[in-house]
Amino acid sequence: MIGAIIxxxxxxxxxxxxxxxxxxxxxxPQSGCTDDSLMTIAMAWALLExxxxxxxxAAAEAMRRVGRMYPNPKGGYGARFQTWLNSxxxxxxGSYGNGAAMRVxxxxxxxxxxxxxxxxxxxxxxxxxxxxEGIKGAQAVAAAVYLARAGAGKEEIRRYxxxxxxxxxxxxxxxxxxxxFDESCQGTVPQAITAFFESESFEDAxxxxxxxxxxxxxxxxxxxxxxxxxxxxxxxxxSMDALRRQVIPLIPPDLLPVVEKWEHRCAASTP
Numbered sequence: 545m546i547g548a549i550i551x552x553x554x555x556x557x558x559x560x561x562x563x564x565x566x567x568x569x570x571x572x573p574q575s576g577c578t579d580d581s582l583m584t585i586a587m588a589w590a591l592l593e594x595x596x597x598x599x600x601x602a603a604a605e606a607m608r609r610v611g612r613m614y615p616n617p618k619g620g621y622g623a624r625f626q627t628w629l630n631s632x633x634x635x636x637x638g639s640y641g642n643g644a645a646m647r648v649x650x651x652x653x654x655x656x657x658x659x660x661x662x663x664x665x666x667x668x669x670x671x672x673x674x675x676x677e678g679i680k681g682a683q684a685v686a687a688a689v690y691l692a693r694a695g696a697g698k699e700e701i702r703r704y705x706x707x708x709x710x711x712x713x714x715x716x717x718x719x720x721x722x723x724x725f726d727e728s729c730q731g732t733v734p735q736a737i738t739a740f741f742e743s744e745s746f747e748d749a750x751x752x753x754x755x756x757x758x759x760x761x762x763x764x765x766x767x768x769x770x771x772x773x774x775x776x777x778x779x780x781x782x783s784m785d786a787l788r789r790q791v792i793p794l795i796p797p798d799l800l801p802v803v804e805k806w807e808h809r810c811a812a813s814t815p
Contacts, residue, residue: 545588545806547746547772548649548765550791552580554750555764559619562757564720570747570787576794578619580765583647585799586610587668588806591654600667604634607647607671613798619761622727628672636670640677642732644669646762648682649769652689653810661690673729681729684709685766688737692774698741701770710734716742716752725758732759736766743767746775746784 557574586606594602611621611629621629625643628634648665655661665686669679684705691701706712712734719735726732736753743749749771753764776784795803 545584545649545653545769545803545810546788546791547776548584548646548769549577549581549795549803550772550787551750551753551764551766551768552578552584552646552761553791553794554768555754555761556618558754558757558760559762562725562760564755564757566748566751566755568751568754570750571790576618577796578761579617579621579625579643580646580762581795582610582614582617582799583607583643584649584765584769585795585802585806587647588650588653589799589802591650591664592802592805592809596654599664600671603668604671608634610799614796625672634671636672636674638675639673640675640681640729641673641727642681642729642759642762642766644673644678645681645685645729645733645736646765648686649689650806651682652686652769653693653773653806653813655686655690658687658690658694661686677729680709681733684729684733684737685769688740688770689773692770695777698774702741705737710737712738712741714738716756720756723756723758727759727762732762733766736763737770739763739767740770740774743771746771746780747787749775 553575556576556578590602590606624637648668651664651668652661662683665682666679669682688701739752740749743752749767750764753767754760
């Protein structure tokens, strides 16, 4: 989850002011948590505080509670998700937006198996994003995060995602020139995963994701959620630790205890 939050913060200044290069300030006064971080933390809260058998219901409740706590995050909520948050009778609305994919990392981190990661991802998505492409996006990211935590190499992860979810035959250099803002899972998830595959470090992964342009905070949140467990094997390096220390104070204070509790849980349950 911390990789997703850091990615969100790094990408946040560029969501509506895209850059097409890796050369940009990693953090600036404009950097901050958006709805991507808030809803990712909500997923962790649901997994911490409610029985796993009630996860779908818990995910919806946690997102709505966080939404009420922070009704106007940096960048705002999507229009249909905002309506869902405020509805007295919330129901799935057939979305295939990338919101299903950007918040899913805790599902993979909580799972005891790849199959459980996929099931939790499905449940997390379908309370809002119950379109098949919305569920597919969430499951693809959860699978990549789970495999990264479990020690799989990049080629193993690439093969699994390619066989089960998306074609990954385009490089970043091929994607970048004509890539524009795209809020769909199918227009965000393969690109974000490709940024991870072409990276050389956690920071490089985030820079690669942001360099595509488009929905920069969500791209970097997805890429970061995969890159953090991959590059933190054996413990985060000094640059990752330093970046985490810089981002932690930007997390909303009311939600920071959830993040800290979740990190402690994850440290004790690496597959």
